Amino acid sequence: MVTLATPFTQQAGIEVPLICGAMYPCTNPELVAAVSEAGGIGIVQPLSMVYVHGHDLREGLRLIRRLTTKPIGMNVLIERSSRTYLERMQRWLDVALEEGVRFFVTSLGKPRWVVDRVAAAGGVVYHDVTERKWADRALESGVHGLIAVNDRAGGHAGPKSAEALIEELGGLGKPVICAGGVGDEQAFVAALKLGYAGVQMGTRFIATDECRVHPDYKRRIVEATEEDIVLTERVTGVPLAVIRTPYVERVGTKAGPLARWMLRGRRTKYLMRTIYGLRYVWKLKRAVLDGGSSKDYWQAGKSVAGITKVEPAGDIVRRCAQAAQAAGA
DSSP states (O other): OOOOOOHHHHHHTOSSOEEEOOOTTTOOHHHHHHHHHTTSEEEEOHHIIIIISOOOHHHHHHHHHHHOOSOOEEEEEOOOSOHHHHHHHHHHHHHHHHTTOOEEEEESSOOHHHHHHHHHTTOEEEEEESSHHHHHHHHHTTOSEEEEEOTTOSBSOOSSOHHHHHHHHTTSSSOEEEESSOOSHHHHHHHHHHTOSEEEESHHHHSBSSOOSOHHHHHHHHHOOGGGEEEESTTTSSOEEEEOOHHHHHHOSSOOHHHHHHHHSTTHHHHHHHHHHHHHHHHHHHHHHHOOOTTOOOBOOGGGGGOOSOBOHHHHHHHHHHHHHHHTO
16 A cells, blocks of 8 residues: 555545545445445535435444545534524434544534544544635634635636635635545646645546446536536525536526525515525436436536546546655645
8 A cells, every 4th residue: 555644644544645535425334335445535415415315324434444444534514504504413422432433534613623523532624714804713713724615616616727726825824625626636636736735626526437326427527628617606505516508508507687686685685595405416316326407516626627438436536546656746
């Protein structure tokens, strides 16, 4: 096994500074385990685990443990959209800690309560950010590292380039992970040479043998070019990176006037996000598990440019590690 030591690998207890990002609805236990077993770290997405792939969270974590004994992580979405949602996330965090998870990725809110619980158990928390102001707020909460989501990411991409983000965040005294646009070993090495302590890949790991999405989704990722990735507001209300299809072109990429008005209101924005969220969950789950239709959205980032085939997740991790070692990254 090639070992590439960075501040991130030391904190996470892994050999290769590579994260398989948490993805709704794509992340399944077998994918998480395969990435971790190869030396990187797979991140559990609990909503995907429970509501898409049908595992009780505790039993899903134990399934992963039967496949690998190496470190895994879990994603905690901390937006306080409702008391019920918050209580569920708190309960899942406790379950993960009880099952030995010690690396967590937070997003969509202030992560103080997560940091307090995780640090007390000897774990670490990294927080998704898209610019300096969100990084400052996360650091105030005591996070141990930052995941810099750039403008080439899949899902909810940020507004800035990988180069601009490392310039903004690299001097804050915490490890920074590059998230977005990395689909092959050359891009992985380039990110490390920019000064990142590690890389998070999402789209690349959808097109793997272990990912339990429909073959149609994998095929579209392999066939897509960078120019096929567009941002649409019509799924969640904020820009979401998806593959351009005839349906996306026909309905457009901007939210309608009523939705825009509701998203601007302090009270109405939560209702609109709930409506979008329910539609988002249904559409993506259907596309991932049942295959494509004429009205589906396929999440993907511009890393599709480096993805040429479906292959084992472990091969991707090992190839990235070998390329980085050969390049002296």
